[in-house]
Amino acid sequence: MVFLASQLSAEEEEIRRILISIICLYGSEGLPLEWVDQEFFKSCGFPIPYQKFGAESLKTWLITLPNVYIVKDLDGNEVLVEYSPKSQHIKDMVLKQRNGHRPPINRKNSECNNLRSYKTKRRLNSKNLPEGSFIHTSINNASTIDMDRYEKFEELESMLPLFYKHQALGDDFFLDIADMKLGYYVPERGPKTCGLCSSGQTITALTEKVRIAAHLAPRVVVMIGFQDLLLGHNIHTMISDLRELIIELKKKNTRVTLITLIPSPKMPKNPWYKTRQDIYNRALLDYAMDPVLKCNVIDMDTIFRKEAQTFKQNFGRWYKISKNDPYQVFSDYGRKTFLKALKLCLKEQIEYGH
Known part of the structure; x- marks a missing residue:
C-alpha cells in the first residue's frame, strides 16, 4: 500500500x-x-x-x-x-559543482592517497555533523611545544570534572553528567573516563586512584558504590571500602562531600538490590556526624524519592535512556533533577564556608 x-x-x-x-x-x-x-x-x-x-x-x-x-x-x-525528487535534484547539482571544480587526482601520488584516506576517516568520525562542517589540517603539523604549559594543563585536567568548585570522584553517574550536560571530554572509544570518574568503577578502584593521585582539588564530591551493588559485593565489605576511601581523601587534606546512591534504569528490579542500597546509603549518612571522618552529605536518594511522590507521572521518565550506551545511567529528566539538586547543595556549602 x-x-x-x-x-x-x-x-x-x-x-x-x-x-x-x-x-x-x-x-x-x-x-x-x-x-x-x-x-x-x-x-x-x-x-x-x-x-x-x-x-x-x-x-x-x-x-x-x-x-x-x-x-x-x-x-x-x-x-x-x-529520498525525494526535489532533494535528489539539489544533491545532483551540488555533486556536479564539486566534480566541476575538483582537480585531477594522481592515484600514484602518496600525498593524494593520504588525502583520500583522511577524507574517508573524517566521514566515519563525523556522523552527527554535516559533511564539510570542519577541517582538520594542522593535526600532524610539527610545532614547538611548551612543555611547562602542557604539564600544567595536564595537572588541571587530572582534577576534572569540576562541579560547582568541587572535583567529582565516582563512576557512571558523574561521567554521564559530565559528558551529557556539562560538555567535558569523555573518549568516544576505549575506556570511558574523565579525571577520577570512570565507567564501571568500584570503591576500591577509586581508592587506589586517590592514593596515587599527584593532584587533588581542595574540595571533592564523591558518588561511588553503584558498580559494587551491580557486581553483588558484600554490603559490609562495601561499607568498609568506603571508609578506606574517605581515610585516603582526608590524608590529601581535602574537604569531602558524599552523595547517596539513587534509582537508575541500569539497576535490576530486584528487592535484594534495593535493600543493599538502602543499607549502604544509611552507612554513608552516618559520616555527617562521624567524630573522626566527618563529611558533608547530600541525600540525593531522598531528593529523588520526594520528586517521585510530587510528580508521579514523571517518575517513569527516569527509566527512558539510551540502550546503546553502556555508561548512561540517567534519563534526561533524571540528569536535570540531579544537577539542579547538586547545584543548590554545593553552592550553599561554599556560601557557608565549606
Missing part, C-alpha cells in the same frame, strides 16, 4: 519533518534504525508516539512515511534515508 503525505495527520507530518531534518544531519550514510527514537528524544524531549498512530512498532510506522526509506548499509545494518 502506498501512503501519501496527505494521508498523514498533522502530528505525524510534523514528526516526519523533524525526522527528515535528523536524517539529513547523518548525511548519505543514513540514520541507524536503532538510533531513531534516541535521536528524536534528544531533539524533542519525548519519544515518537507511534502507537498513537495505530502502529505495532516504530519500524512498521516508519515505513508508512513518504520519502523515508529503511535500507541496509555496507555492514548490513538497517538505516533510515530520505
Whole structure:
C-alpha cells in the first residue's frame, strides 16, 4: 500500500519533518534504525508516539512515511534515508559543482592517497555533523611545544570534572553528567573516563586512584558504590571500602562531600538490590556526624524519592535512556533533577564556608 503525505495527520507530518531534518544531519550514510527514537528524544524531549498512530512498532510506522526509506548499509545494518525528487535534484547539482571544480587526482601520488584516506576517516568520525562542517589540517603539523604549559594543563585536567568548585570522584553517574550536560571530554572509544570518574568503577578502584593521585582539588564530591551493588559485593565489605576511601581523601587534606546512591534504569528490579542500597546509603549518612571522618552529605536518594511522590507521572521518565550506551545511567529528566539538586547543595556549602 502506498501512503501519501496527505494521508498523514498533522502530528505525524510534523514528526516526519523533524525526522527528515535528523536524517539529513547523518548525511548519505543514513540514520541507524536503532538510533531513531534516541535521536528524536534528544531533539524533542519525548519519544515518537507511534502507537498513537495505530502502529505495532516504530519500524512498521516508519515505513508508512513518504520519502523515508529503511535500507541496509555496507555492514548490513538497517538505516533510515530520505529520498525525494526535489532533494535528489539539489544533491545532483551540488555533486556536479564539486566534480566541476575538483582537480585531477594522481592515484600514484602518496600525498593524494593520504588525502583520500583522511577524507574517508573524517566521514566515519563525523556522523552527527554535516559533511564539510570542519577541517582538520594542522593535526600532524610539527610545532614547538611548551612543555611547562602542557604539564600544567595536564595537572588541571587530572582534577576534572569540576562541579560547582568541587572535583567529582565516582563512576557512571558523574561521567554521564559530565559528558551529557556539562560538555567535558569523555573518549568516544576505549575506556570511558574523565579525571577520577570512570565507567564501571568500584570503591576500591577509586581508592587506589586517590592514593596515587599527584593532584587533588581542595574540595571533592564523591558518588561511588553503584558498580559494587551491580557486581553483588558484600554490603559490609562495601561499607568498609568506603571508609578506606574517605581515610585516603582526608590524608590529601581535602574537604569531602558524599552523595547517596539513587534509582537508575541500569539497576535490576530486584528487592535484594534495593535493600543493599538502602543499607549502604544509611552507612554513608552516618559520616555527617562521624567524630573522626566527618563529611558533608547530600541525600540525593531522598531528593529523588520526594520528586517521585510530587510528580508521579514523571517518575517513569527516569527509566527512558539510551540502550546503546553502556555508561548512561540517567534519563534526561533524571540528569536535570540531579544537577539542579547538586547545584543548590554545593553552592550553599561554599556560601557557608565549606
